[in-house]
Amino acid sequence: MTPQELSSALARIVTDLVGARGLDLVVTDSDTQVERPKNRDHGDWASNVAMKFAKRLGTNPREFAQEVATAAESIDGVAKAEVAGPGFINLTLDAASAGETARRVVEQGENYGRSDVLAGQRINLEFVSANPTGPLHMGHTRWAALGDSTARVLRAAGAEVTNEYYINDAGAQMNKFGRSVLAAALGEDAPEDAYPGEYIQSLGARVREQIPGLAELAASDRDAALEQAQELAYQLQLAEIKDSLERFNVHFDVFFSERTLHADGEDGEPSRIAAAIDRLREQGHVYEEDDAIWVRTTAFGDDKDRVFTRGNGVYTYFAADAAYYLDKMDRGFTEKIYLLGADHHGYIGRLTAIAGAAGDDIETSITVLIGQLVNLNGARLSKRAGNIIELDDLLEWLGTDALRYWLARYPADSPLALDGEKLRSRSNDNPVFYVQYAHARTCAVDRNAAAAGLDRSAFAPELLTHETETELLGKLQQYPGIVAGAAELREPHRIARFLEEFAAAFHRWYDNCRVLPMGDEPITDLHRTRLWLNDAAGQVLRNGLDLIGVSAPERL
RNA sequence: GCCUCCGUAGCUCAGUGGAUAGAGCAACGGCCUUCUAAUCCGUCGGUCGCAGGUUCGAAUCCUGCCGGGGGCACCA
Numbered sequence: 304m305t306p307q308e309l310s311s312a313l314a315r316i317v318t319d320l321v322g323a324r325g326l327d328l329v330v331t332d333s334d335t336q337v338e339r340p341k342n343r344d345h346g347d348w349a350s351n352v353a354m355k356f357a358k359r360l361g362t363n364p365r366e367f368a369q370e371v372a373t374a375a376e377s378i379d380g381v382a383k384a385e386v387a388g389p390g391f392i393n394l395t396l397d398a399a400s401a402g403e404t405a406r407r408v409v410e411q412g413e414n415y416g417r418s419d420v421l422a423g424q425r426i427n428l429e430f431v432s433a434n435p436t437g438p439l440h441m442g443h444t445r446w447a448a449l450g451d452s453t454a455r456v457l458r459a460a461g462a463e464v465t466n467e468y469y470i471n472d473a474g475a476q477m478n479k480f481g482r483s484v485l486a487a488a489l490g491e492d493a494p495e496d497a498y499p500g501e502y503i504q505s506l507g508a509r510v511r512e513q514i515p516g517l518a519e520l521a522a523s524d525r526d527a528a529l530e531q532a533q534e535l536a537y538q539l540q541l542a543e544i545k546d547s548l549e550r551f552n553v554h555f556d557v558f559f560s561e562r563t564l565h566a567d568g569e570d571g572e573p574s575r576i577a578a579a580i581d582r583l584r585e586q587g588h589v590y591e592e593d594d595a596i597w598v599r600t601t602a603f604g605d606d607k608d609r610v611f612t613r614g615n616g617v618y619t620y621f622a623a624d625a626a627y628y629l630d631k632m633d634r635g636f637t638e639k640i641y642l643l644g645a646d647h648h649g650y651i652g653r654l655t656a657i658a659g660a661a662g663d664d665i666e667t668s669i670t671v672l673i674g675q676l677v678n679l680n681g682a683r684l685s686k687r688a689g690n691i692i693e694l695d696d697l698l699e700w701l702g703t704d705a706l707r708y709w710l711a712r713y714p715a716d717s718p719l720a721l722d723g724e725k726l727r728s729r730s731n732d733n734p735v736f737y738v739q740y741a742h743a744r745t746c747a748v749d750r751n752a753a754a755a756g757l758d759r760s761a762f763a764p765e766l767l768t769h770e771t772e773t774e775l776l777g778k779l780q781q782y783p784g785i786v787a788g789a790a791e792l793r794e795p796h797r798i799a800r801f802l803e804e805f806a807a808a809f810h811r812w813y814d815n816c817r818v819l820p821m822g823d824e825p826i827t828d829l830h831r832t833r834l835w836l837n838d839a840a841g842q843v844l845r846n847g848l849d850l851i852g853v854s855a856p857e858r859l
Numbered sequence: 860g861c862c863u864c865c866g867u868a869g870c871u872c873a874g875u876g877g878a879u880a881g882a883g884c885a886a887c888g889g890c891c892u893u894c895u896a897a898u899c900c901g902u903c904g905g906u907c908g909c910a911g912g913u914u915c916g917a918a919u920c921c922u923g924c925c926g927g928g929g930g931c932a933c934c935a
Binding site for chain 1 (some may be wrong): 860862863864865867871872873874875876877878879880881882883884885890893896897898899900915916928929930931932933934
């Protein structure tokens with residue numbers, strides 16, 4: 304008996320009771336969702352359906368609850384149904400029905416927790432998108448972890464997801480980057496507005512090495528030298544970014560170059576930006592004023608209209624954004640998600656306006672998730688302030704697992720601080736170890752069982768009656784709902800928080816219920832059944848950790 | 860000024876309109892001759908920023924105020 308099955312059974316019961324009163328009310332599973340009560344005295348699962356419907360039925364919640372409870376007692380697998388408080392229906396499963404979950408988890412393996420609640424959705428998830436003019440730093444790290452985990456959770460719920468990185472490889476920043484690297488390569492003083500940071504020097508050295516005769520070329524044709532140096536430095540830097548991301552266990556399906564939007568089309572076709580502006584003009588959203596070309600984003604809720612083409616004839620950054628959005632649309636994504644830092648929150652209005660201008664439904668086709676920035680030991684990091692801490696440094700210092708777990712366990716809109724001492728500690732200060740330790744323990748039990756000749760030849764779920772077993776089974780049952788909820792809300796931190804609760808339930812069970820026989824005690828079906836439960840617990844820990852990109856070691 | 864996020868235990872923070880608001884840390888006290896004590900058990904700890912409102916029911920939704928972060932470009 305799963306919570307989903309329980310909800311369905313309750314929906315049928317309530318439908319019948321409503322029908323018996325001659326009322327025409329539609330009752331769906333979502334009306335009868337059960338929740339895990341905080342208090343164990345309130346049973347295994349509880350429903351508030353009576354309180355929701357009593358008013359519409361013109362009856363007393365407790366009376367209606369009693370009717371539902373009476374019918375619910377005949378559901379197969381339900382041992383007890385009681386009315387409590389203002390009209391809650393508290394359901395208790397019989398031990399065999401609850402215990403059956405362990406076998407189901409083991410049988411479904413890594414598929415346990417996957418669902419199809421988001422089936423049919425084609426989602427484009429854009430995140431990080433850092434300029435390729437320097438290494439990834441801490442400001443990007445949170446979005447990398449959050450974005451990749453979000454994608455994993457969405458996929459687990461059946462969505463088709465493309466992880467996408469937009470490369471700002473056109474425009475003034477790139478030129479500044481090129482000039483900085485060229486000067487470094489030639490041993491010149493840094494230009495006035497040069498990028499700070501030692502990485503420029505090392506890029507300069509590599510550029511000098513890989514472009515023979517650069518100094519001579521610079522002397523005869525400075526622009527040509529700049530172009531070559533800039534291009535090579537860009538490729539080197541982008542490769543390093545990709546490398547860092549892979550080491551952080553973050554995977555992108557598409558690296559989308561802004562240049563492709565600016566480039567002229569084939570056979571004299573206009574660039575994609577020009578084409579995009581034309582398309583929006585045909586929709587009636589583009590106008591000219593003061594020598595500039597504008598888009599009427601205010602028609603879709605933006606505070607002010609935005610410029611596409613400046614008075615000097617140059618496209619704004621936003622024009623490329625618009626063309627990029629249209630490209631995503633043309634690629635058939637049903638939803639475009641942008642994961643941005645709080646410093647970009649002013650972009651929400653204009654981005655959603657472009658979606659509207661392009662003819663998309665702004666309620667469903669675009670989602671802009673804004674996350675708060677990260678602090679490190681109190682000092683917020685910014686590239687401009689010069690105190691850059693690179694992702695690579697953080698990885699070397701803390702490791703992928705600790706860093707990803709910590710960044711994944713807070714809601715995106717919650718301020719977050721990285722505490723190096725905590726992340727390096729091997730204690731309850733550091734929740735990733737707590738969860739990984741639980742997994743390692745399941746593996747230790749498995750090894751010891753094999754050595755002791757304990758096998759899985761029997762499964763007697765009705766024997767799993769210890770209080771801590773009921774708790775652990777309850778957590779196993781909750782897991783699929785947690786994953787589905789995290790996907791629907793785009794909140795992967797729910798997975799991490801659940802894993803911590805799950806690990807706690809496992810540790811308590813481990814402390815109270817031995818899997819292996821003691822000494823020369825004979826092996827019983829209870830031992831064998833508990834081995835199944837141990838397997839199931841390990842499976843859920845693996846599945847959950849995988850959703851946040853963290854490893855599940857077999858030993859610590 | 861406008862927009863937006865946040866305000867919950869001493870600290871860091873969870874909490875999808877439900878029952879007595881939770882966890883970790885910190886403090887204090889317990890459990891190892893048996894599967895990993897990186898675990899487990901207990902005690903202490905609250906004006907959910909403030910005030911109204913909606914609701915059978917509000918930390919959660921609405922309004923106003925107070926305090927803090929961020930944002931309000933023909934920059935990228």
